[in-house]
Amino acid sequence: MKRRLSTLICSAVLVLAPLLMTHAAVSQAQEGSAGVPAMQAKQVAPNVYYVEGLSELGSSANQNFISNAGFVITPAGVVVIDALGSPELARRLIAQIRKVTPKPLNTVIVTHYHADHVYGLQVFKEAGARIVAHEASGEYLNSDTARLRLDASRQELFPWVDENTKLLPPDEPIKGAKKLVVGGVDFELIPVGPSHTPDDLVVWLPQSKVLFAGDLVFRNRIPFVGQADSRQWIESLNTLLKFPAKVMVPGHGPASTKPNQDMSLTRDYLVYLRQTMGKGAAELVPFEEVYKNTDWSRFNKVPMFQYANRMNAYNTYLLMEREGQ
């Protein structure tokens, strides 16, 4: 009898375990529950909202919620700007949208193809939105970097990114500047790459004077420089300053009502990397020595410094070597 009971309990556990796990996953995703970062849409202008990711490394604990996304409600439907870093986050963003409008999803504009901005794309596509991005995104989409990043993310970000997570190309690749009009609302898409990436786009809303700056602007954290062209990036920041923006929504960190002032961390950091690493590279001083002798006190208290700075400096050193040739 005893054995039969334990067998029964075991079978029940085996049958119930997947159900329990599914339930746990669903309840975890509810806003404000322990362990999962909350997502709360903030309004920055009439019909214009954004959600703000954390200044952290992506992990399964935070569902890869480390970047921002925006949405704009128009009479013809909702335009989303960036798709967040996992399908689950995209579903949660749609839940935020549904709190303020029942209108259909019309378009998702991608500011650039980095994992934390695009792993949610499939959810918006399934919900009926078309994907608009710069055609230079093809470079990333067809790269080993993208494939290896997704393979690694399927481990590191499991279960939020798994074998069902896909990279989707744009339905509408754009080449030059383009004005989209959705329900009478203008969206000016302006290519500003290759800066942070080859396919950088910023989105300017002339009617509400909101600028979605993508990852050209990082606030409250050290930027991710990667394979960026920092010279062009600094130039592009000057271009952004020409927009009479009332609000700027960066790719990372809080929205700003003082774009000029709040772009300065990104700009000063890039300028400083180029100056220090450029000098070292020109004098043929090995990277390790340049890095050790550089005064980082201006930036080393900024979140993500310990994770990002060394690689940013190294990539910039290599870039300055190439530029010096």
Ligand SMILES: [Zn+2]
């Ligand atoms: Zn990025």
